[in-house]
Amino acid sequence: MKDKIAVQVDDLTVAYNYKPVLWDVDLKIPEGVLMAVVGPNGAGKSTLIKSVLGIVKPLAGSVKVFGKPYEKQRRHVAYVPQKGSVDWDFPTTALDVVTMGTYGRLGWMRRPGAKQKKEALEALEKVGMLPFKNRQISQLSGGQQQRIFLARALVQNASVYLMDEPFQGVDATTEKAIIRILKDLRRTGKTVIVVHHDLQTVPEYFDWVTFLNVKKIATGPVKEIFNDDHLTQTYGINYKVSIQP
């Protein structure tokens, strides 16, 4: 199962204000893995995700999804942005935001109908937010807003999911709920790439990991490469994590 490459990044270099944020990053992410991208602040984790998605224009490099350029494969890639990237006081409801996940497939000018609504409701159900479907989005808690974003990506029914810190500022219950959904996605053969901060939970949640600090330090199965050596190289300090067997 793990021989097909879902996302391939070649020679990716991104700079803001002359300072490189990502330097010559090569990545091959096999299909069906649940991968954490870890690294210190400013390591370029979010930038990596955003340049894969074409939101940030790289200086050099290319991104392929299932062997074809990303631009041709947009339908197969879903994105969960950081919660803080939008204004939650926007006049709309939870259901409406989740329905936005269907817009890409609908294309220009076509309105979402009963089918799209049904899909959105199913996604809300999956993330346990169905009782809140008509709630104005500013009335939702941070964890609920995060789950709404997750549901919006689920509606896209993509093959690859890119998530920018989905666990940021959510409580333990929500974190467990989200990771259960991510593991479900992996079980159905989807590829999930997550920018992650909590090193302690990496071995428990993920089976694949990329160490990033402007340059790629290492990428591979958690069991093989999640060790003190790579952590020290990435974070620049003598890092010790206790890995529970």
Add this chain to the structure above:
Amino acid sequence: MDIQEYFSLLFTDYTLRTITLGTALLGAVCGMLGSFAVLRKQSLLGDAISHAALPGIALAFIIMQTKNTSAFLLGALISGLAGTFWIRSIVKNTHLKSDTALGLILSLFFGFGMLLMTYIQKMPNANQAGLEKYLFGQAATLVESDIWLMFWVTLGALIILLLFWKEFKILLFDPEYTLTLGFNTRFIDVLMTSFMVLAIVLGLQTVGVVLMSAMLLAPAAAARQWTDKLWVMIVLAALFGAMSGIGGTAVSASYNNLSTGPVIVLVAAGFVGISFIFAPNRGLIAQRIRYVKNRNDLKLHKTLAFMYEIAKTHEDFQHPHAIKLFNNFQGYSRKSMKKLAEKNLITFDQKMWSLTKEGFEQAANLYNQNPQKP
């Protein structure tokens, strides 16, 4: 003429009808498009566009050497668009933030426009230019062809809005996500901005460069107070805008020599004021009521929680205790005791109180937001 007379003349007097229709249409289209500016946090864009249009009008006069409203409009449109896209390219290509870019372009274009105006004043045919009216607007100069132009622009904006409703909505809410879905966000953005420029340019003659941004922002800001639905907000903004136009025209026609543009803006500001105070949920009064209610609830909760702490140490939680145990710090007062008794959460007499079964259960779950079902 008083206001009653105005409304009776509205259907017979040609000039009055033209002006009223014009200001109403202008208010409606500005309210509609202004909602987008407000939701994108680009409230000052309207101000920048209207100021940027001034040199276009002056240049049009210098080139044509005569007063020609269509040429003025075209000039305003071109320089308004130029200013807008210049702002966007500054934000995109430099480290300057959008407020700085807006302020910079606004004053640069306006300064250049004023320079051209003083130049025009020294020209022999200066007195026929009538350019001053573009500064503060003069609704009385509206003629039927202007109304038709406004009508077509409003209709066009409405059709575009209905066709691209979903694209507009998602771009307003989350532009980066919109891009990842495969939409050409620049196209949606340019479409939205172009219509905004068009509406502003049309309004210059009526409301003027200086006050134009209020026409965009005030109805939208007022409308946002009343609803949490995007389409309701846009419809309300259009309605408030149209009513400001009509109301402003009525007032200015009723009191001689009152300039229409400023009165329209004041009426729109009145809508904002009323909305900020009286709107349900988001209004100041509603907020105050909620605050007082929360505080009263909290007081009851505090008393109940304190009673629970005492009661749970006894095997029989209904065991009566002395009221003397309390003081004001626990939120205790005769009134809150009575309220708790009304809710059937406690019983009490002159000296003693005890929790009821409901009271005990509710107190146990008081601070548990998501009570787990077994």
